[in-house]
Amino acid sequence: MAEPRRIVDMTGAQIADAIARKELSAREAAEAALAEIEALEPRVHAFNQVTPELALQAAERIDAMVASGESLPPLAGVPVAIKDNMNLIGTRTTCSSRILENYESVYTCTAVERLLAAGAVPVGKCNMDEFAFGSSTENSAFGPTRNPWDLERVPGGSSGGSAAAVAARMAAVSLGSDTGGSIRQPGALTGTVAVKPTYGRVSRYGLVAFASSLDQIGPFARTVEDAAAVLQAIAGKDPMDATSVDEPVPDYRAGLEAGVEGLRVGLVTDMLEMEGCAGEVRAAVENAARVLADLGAEVGEVELPMSRHGLSAYYVIGPAEASSNLARFDGIRYGHRVKDAEDVLDLYMRSRAEGFGPETIRRVMLGTYALSAGYYEAYYGQAQKTRTLIIREFADAFERFDVLLTPTSPTVAFGIGEKASDPLAMYLSDVYTIPLNLAGLPGISVPVALCSESGLPIGAQIAARHFDEATMFRAAAALERALGLDMTPPLVAERQR
Amino acid sequence: MAKDRLNEVLERYEAVIGLEIHTELTSLNSKMFCGCPVEFGGEPNTRVCPVCLGMPGALPVPNQAAVEATVLAGLALECEIARFSQFHRKNYFYPDMPKNYQISQYDLPFCAHGHLDVEVGEGDAAYVTRIGITRIHLEEDTGKMIHVGGSEGRIAGADHSLVDFNRAGTPLIELVTEPDIRTPEEARRFAQTLRTIFLALGISDCSMEEGSMRVDANVSIRPRGAVELGTKAEVKNMNSFKALHDALAYEIVRQADLVDAGGRVVQETRHWDAAAKRTSALRSKEEAHDYRYFPEPDMVPFEFTEEWIAAIRERLPELPAARRDRYVQTFGLPKHDARLIAEDVPLAQFFEQAVDAAGAKLAKPVANWVLGELSAHLNATGAAVGSCGITPEMLAELVVLVDEGTISGKQAKEVFAEMAESGDMPAAIVERRGMRQVSDTGAIEAVVVKVLAEHPAEVESYRSGKSGLIGWFVGQVMREMRGQANPAVVNEVLKQHLDQ
Ligand SMILES: [Zn+2]
Numbered sequence: 003m004a005e006p007r008r009i010v011d012m013t014g015a016q017i018a019d020a021i022a023r024k025e026l027s028a029r030e031a032a033e034a035a036l037a038e039i040e041a042l043e044p045r046v047h048a049f050n051q052v053t054p055e056l057a058l059q060a061a062e063r064i065d066a067m068v069a070s071g072e073s074l075p076p077l078a079g080v081p082v083a084i085k086d087n088m089n090l091i092g093t094r095t096t097c098s099s100r101i102l103e104n105y106e107s108v109y110t111c112t113a114v115e116r117l118l119a120a121g122a123v124p125v126g127k128c129n130m131d132e133f134a135f136g137s138s139t140e141n142s143a144f145g146p147t148r149n150p151w152d153l154e155r156v157p158g159g160s161s162g163g164s165a166a167a168v169a170a171r172m173a174a175v176s177l178g179s180d181t182g183g184s185i186r187q188p189g190a191l192t193g194t195v196a197v198k199p200t201y202g203r204v205s206r207y208g209l210v211a212f213a214s215s216l217d218q219i220g221p222f223a224r225t226v227e228d229a230a231a232v233l234q235a236i237a238g239k240d241p242m243d244a245t246s247v248d249e250p251v252p253d254y255r256a257g258l259e260a261g262v263e264g265l266r267v268g269l270v271t272d273m274l275e276m277e278g279c280a281g282e283v284r285a286a287v288e289n290a291a292r293v294l295a296d297l298g299a300e301v302g303e304v305e306l307p308m309s310r311h312g313l314s315a316y317y318v319i320g321p322a323e324a325s326s327n328l329a330r331f332d333g334i335r336y337g338h339r340v341k342d343a344e345d346v347l348d349l350y351m352r353s354r355a356e357g358f359g360p361e362t363i364r365r366v367m368l369g370t371y372a373l374s375a376g377y378y379e380a381y382y383g384q385a386q387k388t389r390t391l392i393i394r395e396f397a398d399a400f401e402r403f404d405v406l407l408t409p410t411s412p413t414v415a416f417g418i419g420e421k422a423s424d425p426l427a428m429y430l431s432d433v434y435t436i437p438l439n440l441a442g443l444p445g446i447s448v449p450v451a452l453c454s455e456s457g458l459p460i461g462a463q464i465a466a467r468h469f470d471e472a473t474m475f476r477a478a479a480a481l482e483r484a485l486g487l488d489m490t491p492p493l494v495a496e497r498q499r
Numbered sequence: 500m501a502k503d504r505l506n507e508v509l510e511r512y513e514a515v516i517g518l519e520i521h522t523e524l525t526s527l528n529s530k531m532f533c534g535c536p537v538e539f540g541g542e543p544n545t546r547v548c549p550v551c552l553g554m555p556g557a558l559p560v561p562n563q564a565a566v567e568a569t570v571l572a573g574l575a576l577e578c579e580i581a582r583f584s585q586f587h588r589k590n591y592f593y594p595d596m597p598k599n600y601q602i603s604q605y606d607l608p609f610c611a612h613g614h615l616d617v618e619v620g621e622g623d624a625a626y627v628t629r630i631g632i633t634r635i636h637l638e639e640d641t642g643k644m645i646h647v648g649g650s651e652g653r654i655a656g657a658d659h660s661l662v663d664f665n666r667a668g669t670p671l672i673e674l675v676t677e678p679d680i681r682t683p684e685e686a687r688r689f690a691q692t693l694r695t696i697f698l699a700l701g702i703s704d705c706s707m708e709e710g711s712m713r714v715d716a717n718v719s720i721r722p723r724g725a726v727e728l729g730t731k732a733e734v735k736n737m738n739s740f741k742a743l744h745d746a747l748a749y750e751i752v753r754q755a756d757l758v759d760a761g762g763r764v765v766q767e768t769r770h771w772d773a774a775a776k777r778t779s780a781l782r783s784k785e786e787a788h789d790y791r792y793f794p795e796p797d798m799v800p801f802e803f804t805e806e807w808i809a810a811i812r813e814r815l816p817e818l819p820a821a822r823r824d825r826y827v828q829t830f831g832l833p834k835h836d837a838r839l840i841a842e843d844v845p846l847a848q849f850f851e852q853a854v855d856a857a858g859a860k861l862a863k864p865v866a867n868w869v870l871g872e873l874s875a876h877l878n879a880t881g882a883a884v885g886s887c888g889i890t891p892e893m894l895a896e897l898v899v900l901v902d903e904g905t906i907s908g909k910q911a912k913e914v915f916a917e918m919a920e921s922g923d924m925p926a927a928i929v930e931r932r933g934m935r936q937v938s939d940t941g942a943i944e945a946v947v948v949k950v951l952a953e954h955p956a957e958v959e960s961y962r963s964g965k966s967g968l969i970g971w972f973v974g975q976v977m978r979e980m981r982g983q984a985n986p987a988v989v990n991e992v993l994k995q996h997l998d999q
Contacts, residue, residue: 089556102555109549111556210555214796244560244798323796326588329599330553334662346660350592373590373791382793 007498009034014080014174014228018121021068021079028064028079028123032057035081035125039172042493047147048157048167050086050096052126057081060123077235078121080228083173085164086127087134087210088219090114093124097210098142099132101331101338101357111208112243113177113219113236120235125173128163132359133328134184134212136160137431140422141361148418149192150491151458155415158188158431161222165192168222171494175232176222181212182316183411183435185220186447190410190461193449193489194222195229195478198435200469201442202247204233205240213323214245216316216439224489226448226479230254233471249469257472258479263298265477267291268403272305273434279412286451286460287409293484294407294477304403308395309437311388316436317429318372318385325369331357364425389440396441400467405477408434410447410461434463444471448478449489459489505748508755509682512720515728516680516747518689522697523640523669523711524568525704530668531639532559532602537670539709543645543663551668553597558797561586565670566609566801568702569637570811572672573610575696575818576632580808584609585800586637590791594662595642603673605792608636609801615696616820617688621835630689631677642667672702678717678728683747687740690714695819695842707739714743719764720754729754730764734778736771746771750778822847830854830862836870845884849873849891856895864898872915888922889915897925904985905929906936937984940992943976946984947992950975961997969993 006012009031012020020026036054043049064079084090087097089107096102110118118124131141139147139162149157150170157166161178165188168176178185180198189196197220204219211217221232234255239248269291274284295301333339333353340356343349358366372381399406411431421428438445447461462481466474490498527537533550549557573580587605613632620626643666648658674693680686694705694712705712714737719729734750737743749771754764769778794800817825819842826837840850850869854862873894877887897918901911906929914925914934921928929935937943950972951958961968969990976989 087556095555097555105555108554109557206556207558208556211558211797242560243558245558245796322793326590326600326791326793329590329592330555330597332592332594332599334594335552335597336554346594370791373793375789375791378791378793 010038010171010174011494011498012174013225014077014223014231015225017080017174018074018076018078021064022074024068026079027068028061029058031079032061032081032123032125035123035173038170038497039125041497042150042170042172045148045153045493046150046166046170046172047145048128048163048170048172049083049126050098050129050144050163051094053093053124056090056092057123057125060118064121064123075119075121076231077117080122080175081125081173082117082122082232083126083128083164083167083176084114084124085130085161085176085178087130087179087212088114088177089208089210090124090127093127095127095210096144097133098130098144099331099357099359099362100143101333101354102336103143103338105336109208112205112240114208116236116238117177117232122175122235126167128161128167128176128178130163131160131184132362133210133324134160134179134181135324135361135365137183137187137428138416138418138421139163139188140418141359143359146418149415150493151193151415152456153493155417155458156191158191158411158415160184160188162188164222165189165194165196168192168194168224169489169491169494171497174223175228177219177232177236178222179209179212179217179219180435180439181216181320182439183432185222186435186445186461186463187411187431189222189447190449190459190463191415193452193459193461193491194224195226195449195482196220196222196447196461197229197233197471198438198445199233199237199471200247200444201439202245203237203249203444203469203471205236205238205243205246207240207242211323211327213320214327215323216320218439226446226475226482227255227258229446230258230475247469252472254472254475257476260476261297262294262477262480265294265299265405265473266403267294267299267301267477268304268399268406269301270306270406270408271303272307273309273408276310276412276433278430278433279409280414282451282453282455283409283412283414283460287407287462290450290462290481290485291407293481297480297484299477302403304399304406306395306399306406306437308388308391310433312392312437312440313429313433315385315388315392315440316432317368318381319389319440321365321369322372322382322385323369325366325373328358328362328366333357361425392437393441396437396443396465404466404470404473406465408463408465410434410463414453414456414458414460438463438465443468444474446474446478448481449487450481450485452487457492504752505683508752511723512751512755512758513723513725514681514747514751515678515719515721515731516686517678517717518674518676518680518686519715519717520674520676520690520693521713521715522672522674522703522705524565524672524702525669525711526701527562527564527568527670529562531562531565531637531670532668535668538665539711541665543661543665546665547667551597552664553599559602559795561798562670565637567811568670568700569609569635569672570803570808571700571814572674572697572702573613573635574808574812574815575700576610576613576615576635576674578610578613578632578635580803581607581609581611581801583607583800583802586795586798587792588795591788593641594660595644595667597642597664597667601638601641602795603638604636608634610635615689615692617685617692619682619685619688628679628681628685630679630685633675633677635672635674638671638673640666640669640671683744683751686716686747687744690743691740692819698844699816699819701816701844710738716743716747718747718750718754720751720758729758730766732764732766732778733768734771735768735781738773742771742773745773745776746778749776753778826862826866830859830866832863832866836866839870840866846874849884849894852891853895853898856892857898861895861898861902864902865894868894868898868915872912876915876919887919889919893918893924900925900929904936904987906934907986910934910936934983937980940988943980943984943988943992946976946979947989947996950979951996958997969997972997
């Protein structure tokens with residue numbers, strides 16, 4: 003990696019290092035990030051709220067620790083951006099929805115709390131598709147986020163703000179949430195490293211739920227090392243989340259240099275051959291497989307035919323759970339409420355109709371329908387069976403392979419408005435990522451190429467066994483080192499000049 | 500309503516009644532899915548947190564003690580305990596429900612297929628009926644709506660409504676019976692018996708007045724001998740056992756009158772008005788509810804092992820029916836007395852401690868004191884048995900003093916009153932007040948000799964056949980001894996002297 007030109011070009015690890023060596027203060031790092039946000043935010047719109055006070059307070063605490071010679075936490079002084087569906091006291095948590103436009107967090111999300119306890123400095127809350135429904139961040143009540151690689155294109159979604167903030171170097175790392183690909187797909191489209199951990203690896207407490215059985219919080223970073231460090235900080239059992247799992251969290255960074263000698267890598271061929279997979283995407287993933295083989299991995303081919311049904315199952319289970327999870331936004335206790343309601347039913351109906359955007363209404367209706375008497379078995383029941391078959395298919399594949407390699411997204415970043423009127427085309431963006439959510443498996447998206455035509459980043463997805471993020475990180479780190487790609491978007495290059 | 504009228508109707512029609520009983524697990528320290536305390540009343544919205552308020556992002560974590568309490572209840576009622584069970588979401592919008600879904604159970608309840616044997620009636624008319632228990636499941640309670648500006652706090656005519664979420668998330672077990680109940684009295688006895696069991700298990704205070712035990716009933720009638728079930732009505736708002744009985748009696752007669760007049764029973768929910776003594780249909784917006792149940796994804800399913808269930812079974816206390824039988828067999832108490840004590844956990848504990856102290860052979864007089872003076876004292880003072888100032892040791896000592904002849908039964912009642920007042924031990928009171936009954940034959944004999952010497956004419960009459968005069972002599976001796984002589988000894992000594 004080239005020597006960083008500016009503070010904001012430093013990785014999280016470099017910042018924490020420099021602060022520990024007193025070459026940089028946490029305040030300088032925070033101010034640099036805040037200045038970068040001020041400069042770029044009007045063009046990128048990655049944030050719903052910037053939090054300079056919280057950032058400077060946190061930075062001052064770190065600097066005080068440095069001054070008193072205390073041992074520093076692992077992410078000391080690292081600027082972090084947080085998706086706006088995670089609660090943080092002192093911020094609004096809007097989920098990019100009108101219905102929560104003025105909602106002030108009353109407690110802090112466990113993952114955020116752990117990240118801040120690890121020394122990270124919160125610079126703001128990131129834009130997203132409303133309630134995480136979308137793959138482009140266009141479904142935000144507060145306007146779309148733009149891709150730092152091409153401001154006329156989407157950054158992916160739903161965690162598009164978190165992805166763009168890291169790609170544009172407004173934060174060193176960020177947190178997103180991934181229900182069907184909402185971390186990995188924007189990671190691929192913005193050339194960042196993006197991780198969806200194993201279901202149960204990270205507490206969901208304080209993450210506004212989309213689909214409870216699929217949601218996971220995970221990091222965006224510009225290096226595999228930073229992504230591993232953030233997951234290290236946020237992973238582990240939380241008594242406030244009954245679905246978080248009490249599995250030991252290994253030292254992810256310790257194995258990053260170990261290489262892939264003997265690692266069994268399964269290239270998922272039927273996914274590459276799927277209609278709609280761009281030629282350059284396929285070529286880039288096949289190249290990544292060759293690179294891994296050159297490094298000593300045993301690369302084989304595998305097919306996952308059940309996984310293509312994942313999309314249909316996902317669009318039943320996701321909306322079904324969402325329709326119930328979003329029922330609490332009713333205008334009674336908090337959030338948008340119509341002023342002149344005639345009775346409680348009128349209050350519910352109009353508050354929700356005014357508060358929710360069109361994609362949210364579509365998903366709530368879809369899910370309500372799927373759970374209705376007479377349809378439950380045909381939709382929800384069938385989707386759960388499909389889910390079980392997908393879980394089995396992956397289990398079989400992981401008998402033969404340690405990791406599986408697929409594209410992250412079938413295409414590079416598409417234009418703003420290009421798919422906005424065609425929900426089905428939009429839903430296809432997540433065809434490679436959704437199966438992992440259904441199976442609860444961990445996956446990482448790493449940049450593997452820049453498109454020769456558009457210059458836009460292409461990502462590959464590496465999936466691993468449940469709770470085996472360490473192996474996933476190890477393979478991703480090997481690929482990152484071997485490819486040595488320069489992932490500097492034109493917007494950032496312009497700022498560096 | 501005349502009881503005769505109900506009996507007349509029940510001669511022609513058979514009532515088919517099933518109960519749905521919600522009981523709050525009030526003895527637990529915390530709510531069903533969060534750490535907020537479980538208490539009745541209090542300033543509105545003071546026992547709440549992000550979880551029980553349904554704030555965005557908050558998650559439920561099941562209260563293990565509530566799960567155990569439900570399984571304990573299931574075991575006490577002979578239920579099968581599920582090996583695999585889970586919570587479901589019941590989706591519907593209502594302002595007292597913070598999440599607009601209730602976490603409840605659907606097709607996989609913790610307990611199913613149980614039964615309870617209920618004793619109905621007294622004396623010769625007494626019989627036992629077995630009521631099947633369909634299921635017992637665990638769920639969370641809702642908050643409470645307060646309607647302002649209408650009449651009697653009802654929603655009709657109200658100007659606005661307030662919500663108190665203190666109760667929201669309180670662990671609630673729902674028990675559903677089979678439609679095995681045939682009379683209002685059976686329904687009342689079922690509910691009463693169930694209450695004594697839940698009290699014995701220590702899982703709830705089961706207060707119908709405060710709403711920690713809520714009974715709803717499904718009632719239908721069919722002509723005697725018919726197999727097909729009639730259309731049922733659901734009756735709600737019965738806030739006491741008497742209300743349960745009276746509402747069902749009213750409803751059965753109402754349905755019979757309707758059918759007799761050629762009408763038809765409508766499936767509806769009816770509200771019991773205890774003051775007007777009638778049920779009335781709730782303003783019916785009876786859409787068929789589709790609750791869109793689906794498995795609660797915020798929790799993992801429960802898998803109960805045999806060992807775990809066995810460990811819960813170990814915790815089953817002696818239940819009221821078994822305790823009553825033991826009192827009859829071991830202590831020889833009359834069945835009725837045994838039941839009265841056995842069904843009241845604190846009273847039974849008091850009784851057993853007193854028997855321990857007094858000795859098992861005195862169990863009967865101890866029971867008499869417990870059901871007599873002690874219960875009267877509790878009623879009069881409103882005190883609980885544990886805090887009424889009278890300990891089992893005090894009562895035991897009092898019973899022993901009577902048994903040993905140290906004081907008479909009449910004196911014992913005075914001592915009881917004084918010990919209730921002062922908290923002193925009975926022996927000390929007897930000592931202080933010089934009540935010690937004289938049983939010393941020598942002392943009594945001296946007085947007897949004196950009395951006989953003073954009344955030669957009466958002695959003559961007695962000896963010539965007026966044996967009834969013995970009572971008069973006893974009275975004279977007792978008066979001389981200021982009532983402190985043991986009457987049995989006085990009687991015996993008098994006879995020795997008069998009959999010689
Ligand atoms: Zn609470």
